[in-house]
Amino acid sequence: MKKKIFNIAIIAMAALFLFGCGKKDDEKEEAKEAVKFEIKTTGPTIDAIKEKGKIVLGTSADFPPMEWTSFQNGKEEFTGIDLAIAKSIADSLGVELEVKNMAFEGLLASLNAGDVDMVLAGMGADEERKKQVDFSEEYSKGAQVLLVTEENKDKYKTFDDLEGKIIGTQLGSLQQKFATEKFGDKCKGFDLNNVIIEQLKNKSIDAAFLSELPAKQFASITDGLVIIDNLGIPDESGFAVAIKKGNDDLTGAVNEVIKGLKDSGQVDKWFDEYIELSNKEANN
Secondary structure, three states: OHHHHHHHHHHHHHHHHHHHHHHHHHHHHHHHHOOOOOOOOOOHHHHHHHHHOEEEEEEOOEEOOOEEEEOOOOOOEEEOHHHHHHHHHHHHHOOEEEEEEOOHHHHHHHHHOOOOOEEOOOOEOOHHHHOOOEEOOOOEOOOEEEEEEHHHOOOOOOHHHHOOOOEEEEOOOHHHHHHHHHHHHHEEEEOOHHHHHHHHHOOOOOEEEEEHHHHHHHHHHOOOEEEEOOOOOOOOOOEOOEEOOOOHHHHHHHHHHHHHHHHOOHHHHHHHHHHHHHHHHHHO
16 A cells, blocks of 8 residues: 555656756747847837737848748748847837748848838848937847859959959849949849859859858858858948937837847847758758
């Protein structure tokens, strides 16, 4: 009888242990997903966002690891570093995040039209864009590089070596502006980065001119493509959150979140995680 009671007690303790561990694991997963900060900034834009219960993000989901479209869970969903930052902003404001995916070149027009509340799309905060919208503090900075085919890797050592060649860039990007100013109509713009890569593989263009981070991603998942860096040109402007001019309270709140993410090292962690995830998905 004692042995039977003892066995029952052991089973009960094991069940409690397993239940408790499962609950803790769930809490850890929830904590991992919800990275939020106490926001002290107040104002009319924030009040309006809280009243509607959501903040609307504009992005262009073809820029891994910053943002891309994932089908890993059997449905289409947007993911990436920018999406994680946007979710942290929404969580910190206590509202839901709604995502509107669109062509990169249309993002700022959509922002100024009031269709979205903020833009995160691996967008550099350069002086020309600052005339149109306000930007948060930068959360990432990188170089500008070329992607070329393996057979052409020794042809291009500097940006000047592209004279007379056809260069692919994303429409509305800093790279398009820079290359067009230098090479005129030899710079060809495309809506999607994926299309640029296909054009390069098909030899319809001689080189792709991209931000360093997505270029590394495309090179790692596409056979026969090589990165050319140290081109003798300036680094691109750092990535930041674009916000409609006049919405100073929202800019202040976003800056509080960006500071918290950077100070805690969370942005760096997300870069590591999403680079690994985008590589994994591309190889599946």
